[in-house]
Amino acid sequence: MMYFMIAVKLVIGLAALIIVTRLLGKKEMSQVTPFDFVYAVVLGGLVEENLFKKSFSTIWEMLFGIGVWGLLIFVVEKTTQKSDKLRPILKGQAESLVKNGDIQIKNLNNAELEMEQLKSLLRLKGVFSMNDVKDVILETSGNISVLLKPQAQPPTYAGLDVHAPRTEIAETVVDEGKPVLKGLRNIGKDEKWLNQKLTEEGIQKLDEVYFAEWSESDGFFIQQKS
Template identity: 80%
Template sequence: MIYFMLALKLVIGLAALIIVTRLLGKKEMSQVTPFDFVYAVVLGGLVEENLFEKSSSTIWEMLFGIAVWGILIFIVEKTTQKSDKLRPILKGKAELLVKNGKIQIENLTKAELEMEQLKSLLRLKGVFSMNDVKDVFLETSGSISVLLKPKAQTPTYDGLGVQAPGTDIPEIVVDEGKPEMNGLKNIGKDENWLSQKLSEEGVQELNDIYYAEWSESDGFYIQHNIDS
């Protein structure tokens, strides 16, 4: 009975957490603020706290706690979306660490960052010299956004006056030696088309291919099996 109750709580708790997090919206880990991290920890704690209680009534207590916490977070999320004044208080705001190539020492100190930490964050962005940096923002998630000086920026096709080549998102057409029907459907093709095109690429047996993708702009990318 104890093991059944434990499994039941895990299933119900997981379902409740999924529902709440789905209602609160999608975020990548890189977009998660300290506030988001805290509410996620509390949600998990509400399940964990009731997990090993023997009474079945704790299931309802757990669901009630998750529901109330989810409603409170939902209210906070909606409030921050609509109120420009409350958003920086509840969610924080981006800090300008470098402005026009000059380090904002006061903001750096306020963010409790040392120069070596800032340099480390810049290196993760592929920037190795402060001479290349124009502006740096410390986002609420703890990551940085970097604007390089014009001399350090990668030239664009538009800047060079050159027409950019066409590009599109490739679709998987072969996966582990089998036709990927969803990919073929997305590009409006079928297995006969796939066989014909692969034959033109010198592929006679589909089993010889581990992976293949197709795009109108770049054609095929084909990875053969190791033993083929």
């Protein structure tokens, strides 16, 4: 009975957490602020707190706690969207760490960052010299946005006055030896076309292919099974 109760609570708790997090919106881990992290931890804690209690009534207590907490977070999210004054208090705000090539020492200290930590973050962005940096912004997620000095920026087609090649988003058409019908529909093709194209590539059987994608600009990328 105890194990059944735990299983029921896990299922119901998971469903409730999924519903709440979907209602509060999608975010990548890189976009999560300290505030978002706290509400996620509390949501998980509400389920964990009631998990090993034996009473069925704790299921309703758990759902009530998740519902109230989710409602509070929803209100805070909507409030911060509409209030420029509350947003930096609850969500934080971006800070300039380097401006026009000058390191903003005060902001660096306020962010509890040392120069070596800043240089480490820059290296993760592919920047290995402060001499190449024009501006650095510390985002509320803890990541940095970097603007390089003009001489350190990679050349672009526009800068070189060269016509850029056409590019298209590649669609997956084969996954683990099976045709991906959605991908084929997205490019206006069918399985007959797929088999014909694979034959042209020297592949006689579809199940020989582990993965394949197609784009109008680049054609096929095919990985056969080993």
